Amino acid sequence: METEFERMERIIDKNKLEILKNKHIAVFGIGGVGSFAAEALARCFVKKITxxxxxxxxxxxxxxxxxxxxSTINKLKVDIMKERILDINPECCVKAVNLFYCKDTENCINFKDFDAVIDAVDTVSAKLLIIENAKKTGIEVISCMGTGNKLDPSRFEITDISKTSVCPLARVMRNELKKRKISNVPVVYSKEEPLKNKDIPSVNKNQFTKISPGxxxxxxxxxxxxxxxxxxRQFLK
Structure with missing residues (x-):
């Protein structure tokens, strides 16, 4: 009889799969990066996701x-993602936190509750805070750098923040983390040179203080x- 885990069990030992399933992983930012990360965790049958x-x-x-x-316009991203995860794995304990993570809300999240965190937010200050608290707590963290203005996903790689190049966000993060004496931060970043935003005649740029990346x-x-x-792969070592 087929099960949800059958295909994973063909490449991952059952005992190691149990280790993975019992992890509690937090995803900060449920956007273009974080929503897919959250779903991938759910399909790996991680039992606790925040x-x-x-x-x-x-x-x-x-x-x-x-x-x-x-059909989901104007609905909270965390609520939609929670509903989707529970449809994939009804046994998953999913916590949806409607929160902008920053210094003012820092105490609302206890990093000791997690085994790992995925940083998929856009704001530099929030990214720094997530990494800093993950490091203080001694848990795994992976931070995603810029994905806008790019067309080639094959240029992504995982490396230490100190070894990044090209990516403007990675450059800022590299400098800010160095100031804070924070090192050994694994990141997902792209070696593709960012493309230039094209002008869109239908958009009144005077309405915006910042042009969003393509x-x-x-x-x-x-x-x-x-x-x-x-x-x-870190958990299966």
């Missing part, structure tokens, strides 16, 4: 985010999958 994001789905998310559909479905999703692959 989702942290305060955003709602907008129509501009539909081109790249797993939880973004016309994006496609097949780039951020891959970064999320790579992040989960890294954690799974």
């Amino acid at each position: 989702l942290i994001d305060n955003d709602t789905v907008t129509i501009s998310n539909i081109n790249r985010q797993l939880i973004a559909l016309h 994006s496609v479905s097949f780039v951020p999703s891959v970064a999320g999958m790579i992040a989960v692959s890294y954690l799974v």
Whole structure:
């Protein structure tokens, strides 16, 4: 009789699979990267997943985010993702946290509850805080760098933040982490040179203080999958 775990058991020892299933992993940011990471964890049958994001789905998310559909516009991303995970694995304990993680909300999240965290947020200050608290707690962390303005997912790789190049976000993170004397941070980053944003005549740029990067479905999703692959392989060592 077929089971949900059968295909995984063909390549992962049952005892090691149990170790993986019993981990508690937090995903910060349920967007183009984080939504795919969260789903990959669910399909690895991780029993405890915490989702942290305060955003709602907008129509501009539909081109790249797993939880973004016309039927989910204006709904909380964490709530949609939780419902989806429970449909994949009803036995999963999923906590949906409607929260923008920053200094003011730092105490709302206890990193001691987790075995690992995936940083899939966009804000530099939040990324630094996530990494800093993961390091203090001594848990696994994988941080995803920029995925916008890129078209080639084959250029992603996992490396230490100190060895990154090309990526503007990675450069900022590298400098800020160095100031804080934080080292040995694994990241998913792309060696592809960022493409230039094209002008969109239908958009009034005067309405915006920041131009959002361009994006496609097949780039951020891959970064999320790579992040989960890294954690799974760390736990199976």
